[in-house]
Amino acid sequence: MTVTLNHFSAAAVFALFASVVFGITHRDTTREMIRYGLYCFAMFLGGVLVAGWAMWLLRR
Amino acid sequence: MANSTTERSKTATGETAGAMAVLAPALGWLIPGAGHMIQKRWIRGALLFISIVTLFLLGLAMQGRIYRANGGDILDMLGFVGNIGAGGLYLLALANDWGQGAIAFATADYGTKFMIVAGLLNFIAVADAYHIAIGKKQ
Numbered sequence A: 001m002t003v004t005l006n007h008f009s010a011a012a013v014f015a016l017f018a019s020v021v022f023g024i025t026h027r028d029t030t031r032e033m034i035r036y037g038l039y040c041f042a043m044f045l046g047g048v049l050v051a052g053w054a055m056w057l058l059r060r
Numbered sequence B: 001m002a003n004s005t006t007e008r009s010k011t012a013t014g015e016t017a018g019a020m021a022v023l024a025p026a027l028g029w030l031i032p033g034a035g036h037m038i039q040k041r042w043i044r045g046a047l048l049f050i051s052i053v054t055l056f057l058l059g060l061a062m063q064g065r066i067y068r069a070n071g072g073d074i075l076d077m078l079g080f081v082g083n084i085g086a087g088g089l090y091l092l093a094l095a096n097d098w099g100q101g102a103i104a105f106a107t108a109d110y111g112t113k114f115m116i117v118a119g120l121l122n123f124i125a126v127a128d129a130y131h132i133a134i135g136k137k138q
Helices: A007-026 A030-059 B002-030 B042-061 B074-084 B088-095 B108-133
Strands: none
Touching (some): A007 A030, B002 B108, B042 B108
16 A cells, blocks of 8 residues: 655644654643644644745745 | 551552563553553553554555664664664564565655654653653653
């Protein structure tokens, strides 16, 4: 079986699973884990979008 | 009398915690999330298992490459360090000769990185399981 993800979906999948692990392992309470996981996910995806737009601007 | 019973109980508890401090990380390395599950952190363990195993399997399905110990190149050795963190998944992939195909897709490199990151995330999960075992974290 071969899975072909485009760049954004690969980044989104990576962000999702990495954020889950970061949230669980870096915080103590359930509430903090969820908050930190969401924060990491937003930072990952936000970073991807910012980097994408930066590269688009550089290319022009 | 009461004091000696209390001390004996404390010693037994200490021994159990000591054994768990070895068992939980070892099991967590072999099976992602198992180090948490053995300490009755079922949901955390299940989420870790799903996250790490899915990332690793997606990497394989994306035609990513598995690094071996004797890669020669320094970057290959670093890739091996990342890969070996996945524990049982890495051993399973090696045993079945998975992840050795020629890279035919542009995104196959993402697959390679997915598997390395799955291993590195499992290292973090193993450290977390250890911290729970020694009572540093709930």
